[in-house]
Amino acid sequence: MALIQFSQNALIEAGCDEAGRGCLAGPVYAAAVILNPKKRIRGLDDSKKLTDAMRYKLRPEIEDKALAFAVASLNNIEIDQFNILKSSFLAMHKAIELLKVKPQLLLIDGNRFIPFEGIPHQCEIKGDARFQAIAAASILAKTYRDDFMKEIHQEFPNYAWDKNMGYPTKAHRAAIKEHGPCKYHRLSFKLLPNQLQLF
Numbered sequence: 001m002a003l004i005q006f007s008q009n010a011l012i013e014a015g016c017d018e019a020g021r022g023c024l025a026g027p028v029y030a031a032a033v034i035l036n037p038k039k040r041i042r043g044l045d046d047s048k049k050l051t052d053a054m055r056y057k058l059r060p061e062i063e064d065k066a067l068a069f070a071v072a073s074l075n076n077i078e079i080d081q082f083n084i085l086k087s088s089f090l091a092m093h094k095a096i097e098l099l100k101v102k103p104q105l106l107l108i109d110g111n112r113f114i115p116f117e118g119i120p121h122q123c124e125i126k127g128d129a130r131f132q133a134i135a136a137a138s139i140l141a142k143t144y145r146d147d148f149m150k151e152i153h154q155e156f157p158n159y160a161w162d163k164n165m166g167y168p169t170k171a172h173r174a175a176i177k178e179h180g181p182c183k184y185h186r187l188s189f190k191l192l193p194n195q196l197q198l199f
């Protein structure tokens with residue numbers, strides 16, 4: 001089913017989404033995208049439904065054709081300070097602030113959001129699979145975060161972040177058990193299951 005280009009026709013709207021909320025390491029990234037109604041982008045979809053190659057192919061097209069876009073992040077230390085949910089909202093706020101065109105309506109992926117002062121918002125459950133602007137934001141957030149995780153993988157190759165991107169895979173948890181956490185791990189998260197922590 002084709003994604004909806006805009007939720008309405010009267011206001012300039014920005015789609016917002018995050019990536020990395022469920023990871024054990026690294027930052028949470030967020031993106032905000034204002035699409036150009038005159039420049040269609042074919043193939044937009046929820047980033048989770050696209051292959052890695054498809055996401056990276058769409059990223060420069062999104063950046064070229066959008067009226068405005070921005071990407072922002074909060075690091076693991078900030079995540080431990082604020083909690084992951086609030087951090088994902090704050091990363092969205094940072095991205096919205098960086099937009100070169102001010103939106104008049106925010107489309108937020110999910111069912112909750114901290115209101116951004118002066119701009120109304122709509123929370124859209126599974127919005128990245130319904131609205132093009134949110135899908136575009138999900139692609140930018142995911143690819144920029146993946147780039148960062150591949151970069152810090154060079155510093156800490158034991159955790160295989162070039163493959164798991166910081167998510168709680170069996171191999172990632174085994175590496176934490178063997179080597180302990182590093183400076184990029186979210187210490188407020190349950191890094192190991194209880195049965196592993198008993199050893």
